Amino acid sequence: MTSTTVAFPVFCKDEKSSANEKGLHKRLASTVKNINISFISNRMESLMHKIKSFFTYMLILPTLFVCACSTNPATGKRQFTALMSPAQENSVGAQEHQKIVQQYGLVTDKKLNDYVTALGKRVTEDTERPDVQYKFYIIDSPIVNAFALPGGYIYVSRGLLALSNSEAELASVLGHEAGHITGRHSAERYSRGVVTSLGAGILSAAIGSQGASQAISLGSNLYLSSYSRDQENEADTLGLRYMTRGGFAPQAVPSFLYSLQRQSDLDARLSGQQGNRYNYFSTHPATDQRVAKTKAESMQYPQTGINNRDAHLKAINGMTYGDSERQGFARDNNFYHPELGLKFSVPQNFTIKNQPSQVIALDNKGSLIVFDMMGNKEGYAPLDYIRSVWMKETQLQNLEEINVNGMKAATASFPGQINGENVVIRVVAISWKDRFARFQLAIPRGAKAALVEDIKKTTYSFRNMSANEKKTIKPYSVKIIAAGVNDTVKTLAARMPFKEMAEERFRVMNAMAKGTEVQSGALYKIVSE
Incomplete structure (x- = not known):
């Protein structure tokens, strides 16, 4: 079965010849002329009338777009920008x-x-x-x-x-x-995107379907x-x-x-x-x-x-350098957020990844920890929040109230899958100021008791940062140093707080090719605690 794609042309006269423009009109006109409306079904006849009207309207569009082109003073080229002055x-x-x-x-x-x-x-x-x-x-x-x-x-x-x-x-x-x-x-991009959406709207109106509009709208988003x-x-x-x-x-x-x-x-x-x-x-x-x-x-x-x-x-x-105080940052197996004033720890062999809306920690055995925050304007108790809001569509097990460092909290579990593997997912909601601190802990079925206990400790490690911690624990920063007589790439890279690929990081951030060495007295960037 084959399908036909309708293109919505947007070009300026110096991009396509007049002959091509006339050819387009001729092809569209031929398409309209050859549409056959000899169908028994009244519904199909109505549909084909609409499609014929659509193609007729499309005859006008190329001329309108050509007239709307202007010459850009920076490039000297004609471009279609008429829909955003x-x-x-x-x-x-x-x-x-x-x-x-x-x-x-x-x-x-x-x-x-x-x-x-x-x-x-x-x-x-x-x-x-x-x-x-x-x-x-x-x-x-x-x-x-x-x-x-x-x-x-x-x-x-x-x-x-x-x-x-x-x-x-x-x-x-x-x-x-x-x-x-x-x-x-x-x-x-905006003008061309609007044209694409306009074409989708015309097609949608002609065939009475939202599907065409939605599909082409998605294309517009990707294009832009x-x-x-x-x-x-x-x-x-x-x-x-x-x-x-x-x-x-x-x-x-x-x-x-x-x-x-x-x-x-x-x-x-x-x-x-x-x-x-x-x-x-x-x-x-x-x-x-x-x-x-x-x-x-x-x-x-x-x-x-x-x-x-x-x-x-x-x-x-x-x-x-790296994540700032406003975003929170990881140090070894600890996550600090000085601006919010919170801290928690993950097991030693987990890698922390700080994302805009959540913090993820994972190991190489399929365990996963996800932390985020959610407002609580309604004033829910933690247990009610899990049962009636957060996990209201889930069949929960072991729903109970707990206490995390003096803060009211609740937890529950349910079976799930991650990447096709069976896991037990435990959720924890901790009442913290005007919001909930939330943990989702995914533990593989059959995990050793020691791992389960370490992941459980993550929840109970959540607490407020002390005044001294806020004062002393800071993000990394860029430090400019002059290389000494005995300095090498290896010695300078060793001064950075990275366990992985320290020398590669140093070379990339200083635009140094492989095999080259630092020069005594020259300035270089390192990352400092």
């Missing part, structure tokens, strides 16, 4: 900025913010869009990432600042994000989730233009792309996965062709300009 870009950017602040939080260090803003202004001083007021922010995230919103909002993460090894490398990222703004890529290859190439080209106009060395663009790739590969090795879906390349697709193109383009500029490696390193000295 520059004024709307400002409004959308301002609205989305508030969501970014709420989701990630911003770094409040004034000196660090002033540093990034000064660099950003230098890069964006001479763009083709003088109407844009560029604004620069550091998001409080250890993930290496950068992105832009319409209206001039540009964001870099703490993780990206820590990976950068010069002002020129940071300028290359800021220039690239400015390129997305001057290229009006968000407006272009990252930049296209053409948009990335444009932003690379524009970014090179802007950073070199600002006086920075063009070689920093391909060198930092290489560092980004090395960091992405290292993250994958550390997590045992194929990659981090939230890193820079998840929204800025990289290909070998793109990297090669960028390197070739950088060679077309005068090989001059500044790098300012030491100035950048001094600017980020002391910056938080």
